[in-house]
Amino acid sequence: MTTAIIGAGVMGETLLSGLVRAGRRVDNLLVGEKRPERAQELEERYGVSVVSNVEAARKADTVALVVKPQDMAAVLEEIAPELRPGQLLVSLAAGITTSFIESHVPEGVAVVRVMPNTPALVDEGMAAISPGSHCDEAHLAEAESLMASTGRVLRIPEKQQDAVTAISGSGPAYIFFVVESMIEAGVHLGLPRATATELVVQTLVGSARMLRETGTHPAVLREQVTSPAGTTAAALRELEIHRVRAAFLAAMEAARDRSRALAEGS
Ligand SMILES: NC(=O)C1=CN([C@@H]2O[C@H](COP(=O)(O)OP(=O)(O)OC[C@H]3O[C@@H](n4cnc5c(N)ncnc54)[C@H](O)[C@@H]3O)[C@@H](O)[C@H]2O)C=CC1
Numbered sequence: 001m002t003t004a005i006i007g008a009g010v011m012g013e014t015l016l017s018g019l020v021r022a023g024r025r026v027d028n029l030l031v032g033e034k035r036p037e038r039a040q041e042l043e044e045r046y047g048v049s050v051v052s053n054v055e056a057a058r059k060a061d062t063v064a065l066v067v068k069p070q071d072m073a074a075v076l077e078e079i080a081p082e083l084r085p086g087q088l089l090v091s092l093a094a095g096i097t098t099s100f101i102e103s104h105v106p107e108g109v110a111v112v113r114v115m116p117n118t119p120a121l122v123d124e125g126m127a128a129i130s131p132g133s134h135c136d137e138a139h140l141a142e143a144e145s146l147m148a149s150t151g152r153v154l155r156i157p158e159k160q161q162d163a164v165t166a167i168s169g170s171g172p173a174y175i176f177f178v179v180e181s182m183i184e185a186g187v188h189l190g191l192p193r194a195t196a197t198e199l200v201v202q203t204l205v206g207s208a209r210m211l212r213e214t215g216t217h218p219a220v221l222r223e224q225v226t227s228p229a230g231t232t233a234a235a236l237r238e239l240e241i242h243r244v245r246a247a248f249l250a251a252m253e254a255a256r257d258r259s260r261a262l263a264e265g266s
């Protein structure tokens, strides 16, 4: 089975590196990438063949589309003449619907929409997948196995994809923003930057493992840290005064709305 990745930027390389780590032979992988210097970098780093999009589409059983949503129509128009019924297109682009892709390719080409995230780079990715209308169980299983090489995979109805994009697709950026803010706060409180960074990163990793390994509700875990009239209660009161919970809700609604707008080409 040959897999092609068209668009090898941040997310395309994340997928490529995951497939290589998972033991996929590079002679079963092809890459289509517009920027020549980037193509050369990937050939040197992975020993993978970078070919034209047309050749990638002709030779591959599965084609992963990892270009920006705004570039999707042009790529589909370019590769459509090479595509055949039964072939699988896996789109990782935010906002782009399976019906949009199906309307640009020959009848019978199977389409799966995926929302991945960058922790896939360390095999801790979260991907949500949804089938298009010509997609059978084998196609969905193939997309699932592609994404399982870099983390967890959830099957979801496509109508949930914009919300998923707002939560787990963009999610790592919110976490990194919180981490950055806590490190800066540590520096303001007089800690050396390296000390603040180690404290925050280990606190994040430890808290994440507690959530996963205990299965306890986050509110309960938070209460366990919050001593009566203690330091944590003082800090949490400030977060509530500054409406941080409401800000998270507004931020994720904005991301969901942006994902919907990308579907309309804006
Ligand atoms: N970066 C992230 O955290 C996530 C990104 N995505 C989705 O992944 C897709 C790619 O995003 P990034 O990797 O962040 O963007 P990027 O800009 O890093 O990568 C896009 C790549 O596509 C290439 N490209 C553009 N037009 C092309 C064409 N006609 N033929 C071949 N290659 C072409 C560009 O040269 C670039 O290397 C987007 O649709 C985005 O919505 C989804 C989830 C998370």
Ligand SMILES: O=C(O)[C@@H]1CCC=N1
Binding pocket: 094, 165, 169, 170
């Ligand atoms: O910001 C974006 O549009 C992409 C999709 C999800 C994460 N990054």
